[in-house]
Amino acid sequence: MTVKISKTHNKSKVLMKDVYIDNLIERAKEDKRIVVLDADLMNSNGTIKFKKAFPDRGIDVGIQEANMIGMAAGLSATGKIPFTHTFSCFNARRALDQIYLAVSYNKLNVKIVGTDPGVLAAYNGGTHMPLEDVGMMRGIPTMKIIEPTDPVMLDYLIDQILQDYGPMYIRLQRKDAAEIYEKGSEFEIGKGVLVKDGTDLTIIASGIMVEEAIKASAILEGKNISARIVDLFTLKPVDAEIIIESAKKTGAILTAENHNVHNGLASAVSEVLVKNYPVPLEMIGIQDLFGEVGQVDYLMKRFELTAEDIVKKAEKLLARK
């Protein structure tokens, strides 16, 4: 597993939803097991392309998330690999029982894609903003959870997603994402990625917070603070090894996630640390609040998710060391 970090972190020219669906369409030409379901968000999620390419395997069920997940369970029971799609908020909130029993308890193979996680729900506002989805999925035995960070990683992971049998929740930003990795990088579901080494603290981040962590580490550099950065894109099963190694090397951990600090990345990392190698830890994330409407920039500031917020928390953390 080798990764190359891109020198700049511009927004990608390609959209995450296109990278995802184009790749899936390619595979579906050979792999007849792939079925794509969506609940009246095909035009938002980009899955409309799949329906156009494979009218019989691209299914728009309408506005009925629970029925969609139940149908996906049935499809899987006949050997298909269903990928279901809706906004992140409507997966966990409207179909959790179906995800739990129909899919997971039945040991079936459904890939559940949730788009617009956390503050990326932006203009859809507080009623939609999914800040609890990882927590809800984490409570389901056998469920795997990934949050692909950028187009290169997403493209690379599709193979593994297809090869992995069992329920998986894919937390997907659908628009342009900051480019973190260069083409040729390799990833493995279940393994965290060392983005940058450092000695004073480790920022363990996921999703859009990886970019903020990189920006924060540059600011910290100027203050003679050396930050190690880990991209923990697999939120379950969590990579205990890299978390413990980071704690041992840097003696302080700062988690950063676009999610409630309860039950997501911060909780997962804390669980590993308290059992194995407790060190001071601080959490960047939504502090148990409901979401709000607004531009992503506004929301990042409002919920203290920016690089500057990371820097402040890092200094607080180091004072505790």
Add this chain to the structure above:
Amino acid sequence: MLTEEKKKEIKKFAKSIRLETMKELGNLGFGHIGGSMSIVELLAVLYGEVMNVDPKNPKMEDRDWLVVSKGHSGPAVYATLALKGFFDKELLKTLNKGGTDLPSHCDRNHTPGIDMSTGSLGQGISMALGIAMGNALDKRDNFVYAILGDGECQEGQVWEAFLYAGNHPMKNLIVFVDNNKQQLDGYTDDINSIGDIRTKIEDFGWFSQEVDGHNVEQIYEAIKRAQSSDKSSAIVLDTIKGKGCSFAEGVELNHHMKFKKEQMDEAIEVLLKEGDE
């Protein structure tokens, strides 16, 4: 019966709601134009004539309630509330901006006059049913209204509520289905048809009517009939998604659109030039 004068007044109100909604969305440059435009006449009848509400006292005990279950129509509801005096019209310029009290989906924590927060489709009818039950327990003689989308009726929860309130009639509950025949991904009939929705609801034990949803007199008369029924009542409104906004009406994907300010200004011009009949 509405007097000719009253009819004119409500139609004028509808036109103002339509214009304010278009300006509000025009300012922002994108939004849920389709489903906002299709409920304008309904809002004009409800707030212009039917509902007992007090803009100065939005939480008045014995008020009539409205649950906008298709919460993405917030922009039209906000325009109506502003025109009624629930809050300053200037506020409409803040739609969806960070820190606003007018988020894209209806939110009772933010906006005076909004009775329930909605946005996750399928939930509003159950909330309205509960409000109707609470008011009945307290022996209030007010009404509870709810507005559902036709696409929204694909949600199972909607039918759980239809079943329950059919078996346990709430005569103070009146549910509208904005049957504009379109949802986000296109035509409801192509995706997962809800069929003859009026009859389906009737089969669940409701007093169920269907009228032209852009005809204020028909809407008013249907509400009057519903108010005197002992059953839970549904009124299916035959509507057009995007109605009255020239670049949206008749377009298949008009649910959420991006537009230039000039494009909206032009559509506003077109609307202003239209006669009142």
